[in-house]
Amino acid sequence: MTANFWKLAALAAVACPGLAILPVQASNIENMRLWAAPDHSRLVLDLSAPVSASVFELDNPRRLVIDLADTHLDSNPDSIDLDGSAISAVRTGVRDGDDLRVVLELNREVEPRHFALSPNDQYGDRLVVDLEYPGESAVEDPIDPIESMIREQEIAASRARTVAVAEGLDPEVAAPAVIDEAQPHPKRDIIIAVDAGHGGEDPGATGPSGTREKDVVLEMADRLARMINQAPGFKAVMIRDGDYYVGLRQRTIIAREQKADFFVSIHADAFNSPRPHGSSVFALSQSGATSETAKWLAATENRSDLIGGVDGSLSLDDKDQVLRGVLLDLTMTATLSDSLTIGGGVLERIGQVNALHKSRVEQAGFVVLKSPDIPSLLVETGFISNPDEERRLRDGAYQERMMAAVFGGVRAHFQQNPPPASLLAWERDHGRTTGSGEYRIQPGDTLSGIASQHGVSLGQLRQANELNDDVIRVGQVLRIPST
Numbered sequence: 001m002t003a004n005f006w007k008l009a010a011l012a013a014v015a016c017p018g019l020a021i022l023p024v025q026a027s028n029i030e031n032m033r034l035w036a037a038p039d040h041s042r043l044v045l046d047l048s049a050p051v052s053a054s055v056f057e058l059d060n061p062r063r064l065v066i067d068l069a070d071t072h073l074d075s076n077p078d079s080i081d082l083d084g085s086a087i088s089a090v091r092t093g094v095r096d097g098d099d100l101r102v103v104l105e106l107n108r109e110v111e112p113r114h115f116a117l118s119p120n121d122q123y124g125d126r127l128v129v130d131l132e133y134p135g136e137s138a139v140e141d142p143i144d145p146i147e148s149m150i151r152e153q154e155i156a157a158s159r160a161r162t163v164a165v166a167e168g169l170d171p172e173v174a175a176p177a178v179i180d181e182a183q184p185h186p187k188r189d190i191i192i193a194v195d196a197g198h199g200g201e202d203p204g205a206t207g208p209s210g211t212r213e214k215d216v217v218l219e220m221a222d223r224l225a226r227m228i229n230q231a232p233g234f235k236a237v238m239i240r241d242g243d244y245y246v247g248l249r250q251r252t253i254i255a256r257e258q259k260a261d262f263f264v265s266i267h268a269d270a271f272n273s274p275r276p277h278g279s280s281v282f283a284l285s286q287s288g289a290t291s292e293t294a295k296w297l298a299a300t301e302n303r304s305d306l307i308g309g310v311d312g313s314l315s316l317d318d319k320d321q322v323l324r325g326v327l328l329d330l331t332m333t334a335t336l337s338d339s340l341t342i343g344g345g346v347l348e349r350i351g352q353v354n355a356l357h358k359s360r361v362e363q364a365g366f367v368v369l370k371s372p373d374i375p376s377l378l379v380e381t382g383f384i385s386n387p388d389e390e391r392r393l394r395d396g397a398y399q400e401r402m403m404a405a406v407f408g409g410v411r412a413h414f415q416q417n418p419p420p421a422s423l424l425a426w427e428r429d430h431g432r433t434t435g436s437g438e439y440r441i442q443p444g445d446t447l448s449g450i451a452s453q454h455g456v457s458l459g460q461l462r463q464a465n466e467l468n469d470d471v472i473r474v475g476q477v478l479r480i481p482s483t
Contacts, residue, residue: 025049026070026098027125032077035200035244036084039136042245043087043104044201047071047125055114055129064112066102066129073100086110086131109134122203187423189235190414192228193255195265195368196221196238200245205270207390214243216393217266220381224266224403227449230442231411233423248367255374261419262342262410263376265368268384268393269357277389278357279402280380281347283339284370285363338375338413346377346409349455353401354382354392379406401452408453441476454480 031046045066052069077090089105110131117126196218198204204213218240225236237258239251246254255263269280343361350356357380369376381402382389392398418424439450447470451461461467464481472478 026072027051027068028072028074029068029100030074030124032075032080032090033201034080034082034085034087035242036082037200037240037242037244037246039133041085041087041110041131042200043129043131045102045127045129046075046123047127050116050125051127053114053116053127055112057112062106062109064104064106064110064129064131066104066114066127067095068100068102068127070098071100072098077102086133104129104131106131122206123201126201128201186421187426188419188421189233190262190419190422190424191235191237191258191260192410193237193239193258193260193263193374194221194225194228195251195255195263196240197265197267197368198245199240199243202245205268205384207270207384207393208274208387209390211384211390211394213268213270213384216268216384216399217381218243219396220399220403221266223399224264224407226444227403227407230444231407232440232442233418233427234411234414251368252371252374252376255371260374261414263368263371263374264406264410265366265376265378266406267378267380268382269380270383270385272385274386276357277383277386278355279350279353279382280357281343281350281361282366282369282378282380283343283361283363284336284376285365335371335373335375339369339377342375342410342413343377344409345412345455346379346406349405349408349452350379350402352452352455352457353398353405354389357383400446400449404449404452408455411453412455437480437482439478439480441472441474441478445472445474446470447472450478456481 027047027049029045030048033044033046035042035044045068051071054065054067056065057063058065073092077092080090082088082090086106086108087104088107091103091105093101093103095101111134112129112131114127114129117123117128119125196214198214198217200214202214204217206212221238222241225238228234228236237255237260239254240246251265252263269276340361347356347359347361351359366378369378382393384390384393414422414424418428439454441450447461447467448458450472451458454461458470460481461478462470464479
């Protein structure tokens, strides 16, 4: 700023006493952080003050340019790990005296967007640059056997009509013979969407010893996904499988794209005091939270959506307002009923692993639970702000027991109420199931985990199978005592 500028500013202040003249604050880039997700990369610039940013693309070669006004670089871009991202190199340079230019050399086509974030408890001012990959999804889209069957039938019917017209026959008479042809049972897997909360630049809560929520819930989500995939008739879809952020609305969108039958979000509670303890299970509330604690928790988790900078909802644009309301009300009522039923089974089993913070399934307005057509639960596995529970949350054995309890509740529900096209439904209809009284051991199973899944004690399971120790083998069938 020149001396003449401040002279003019002083004259303006004298002429207009009510006008405050404030200098523009220079900013420093104190750190640069990058997260690579399957469907996007996210670059976060930690700033000492807000900046004015201009972001634009250049071709031949493909680059993204970030111009920052009155900004200095106090971070080394060479320290950024670019593996798995759309960025092959980062270059910086000074322009127009005090401005900074950051150039991202790209190795693929991207759709960039950027936004600024205000300071919060963990970070100061930030500039977030997202590089979305056109046509990519966070996880691969599985082929739905029912939809595939319908498409095949439609193609066959269309061909039959074409042949009928060519031969001078009535196409509506010729087509049904093809459509009505018997099809094999799909025997599809029941798909469970496993959501590890937070991630990337959003660490979630932090325990007294520095344990980050995003890390322990990802470990538990991995364990849960392995259990699901080892169970015949079930398949897990991880919403995030690494340290990157997925927007709260986007998490439910991914679950719907993957045709999930159930959605479970794994978290670790926190409070501003170390005293609260215990695990909780939440389902969606249509009328708001059921307690002040639940309201506080819902607000805490939902604020993470501001970090993601995303928005989205179920589109019912082609329906009139009354029909929209009726459809959503009917769907949400059925979905919420299933969520509460499954939640009760999960909570009962979790109570055998850890103390319960509340003895019933709570209801709150968590964004990740707002999927109208997918039963959903949010499981708070313990208070990371409590020193004792922080230690347990880091313990692999505790994580294993907790996730076995979660899957045990989910699995029990679907064994009793299998979707019509699922393998479990086919086995039930053909008498192929081992029944609720037996379990065939899968790779990775432990005796304690099986006991927790089925809501029985380890001693009861040993006694029912005349076991003197915990040694089991893959393929062995265990008798499950009634509870």
